[in-house]
Amino acid sequence: MEARPIERTSSASLCRLLCSSIGSKALVALTGLALFGFVLGHLAGNLQIFAGQETFNAYAHWIKSKPALLWGTRLGLLAVLAVHLGVSVRLARRNRAARPVPYAFQNTVQATSASLTMVWSGLAILAFVIYHLLHFTVGAVSPAEFGRTDPLGRPDAYTMVVLGFRHPAIALIYAIGMFCLAMHLSHAIQSVFQTFGLNHPRCMPLVRRAGFAAGFLIAAAYVSIPAAVLAGIVTLPPGVSP
Template sequence: MNSISSYLSSSIGRKWIVALTGLGLFGFVVGHLIGNLQVFLGPEPLNRYALFLQSLGELLWVIRLGLLAMVVAHIVFTIKLRMENRAARPVGYAVTNRRAATFPARMMTLSGLMVLCFIIFHLLHFTAHKIDPSFAHMTDAMGRHDVYRMLILGFQSKAASTFYIVAVGLLAMHLNHGIGSLFQTLGLNSAKLRPLWEKGGVALSWLIFLGYASIPVAVLTGVLKL
């Protein structure tokens, strides 16, 4: 028990927690995207999928609490690492390598905070239905929550769609750098492996951006309609 707590308070232990919680959240982002893309198959598969998620009952709450715990740990341990790094070099470097850091790397805190704000808005929008309360009462012919209708009506608002597209762009940027950091923490940064995960990270981030952004874009362009 003691060795676990001393590992968790070590810098390497904290790095592992940030990496593993990031990996868990990445898994959710991929799974959620695959679920959402069913909107292109029409109302029936999407509403059936949403009903299946709701039917998980207590298990759904376990998953939600697990996600919340990962988000909190990811943020708290990132802050702790940042504070430790600052304390370790209070004066700062005479010559910084800031220019060598890529744009996504310099944007990690900002993109992370923006994604957090987006998630809060998104939960109020499509889960708690606080932005448009009529979303809560939409049912299809089979009496299921009409998630398809809710998405189409939600994304017919240009402001909401633009916000989602910008937010998933920031999410993709955050993941792009996060994937690199993950492999570094796992020690997979040899000269051979590095180009592989760098290219893979860029490709995956683009896929995630294009996948999520395709939904509001399809609604705005009339490809998806009621």
């Protein structure tokens, strides 16, 4: 076979790279990183609920008062999510097709349950995100708790969240969604390093453990909000009735 000359970057060679197995994996990792950034940012915003109604509503109001930033982020995240999901599903379908006859005797040596269920945990997170948007962004889950205003006339996001999480069934849905996120992240974080070719024998065991811990810590931090509401730590503002 003739050696081909090294191609300079062109749109054609970039396209070829992104369609290749390794390019597709890199694309999933890159979009996953962007989504991970959102997960961290969203958590930082949400945890302000522990600072009380004033801080939380001021934060929510600040976001809503910047439509360019808000919609830019939303559309950007939607595009990133579409690529992450689209490429992952294409890879998963190809992986299924690569073994048309399954083993009669199935066995696994060291693959983790998180790694075996990446597609399913990912789809579960998608379903959760849709529910979450319907709940707190659109207000379709419990319309009576949606659209209230606080004494300063701002949308009362704080009360909405506290009222929402007072239902144990809803809190449970959030806990399940966050468990799926924890599973997904626990495999995803260390995977990003491997996919980008960063695997050093001294660092990788630490990266694997840290990735696993980070996934579950982030999910636990999110779950702390409904848990605090149910435990009566985060309560309704004075004078507000359910």
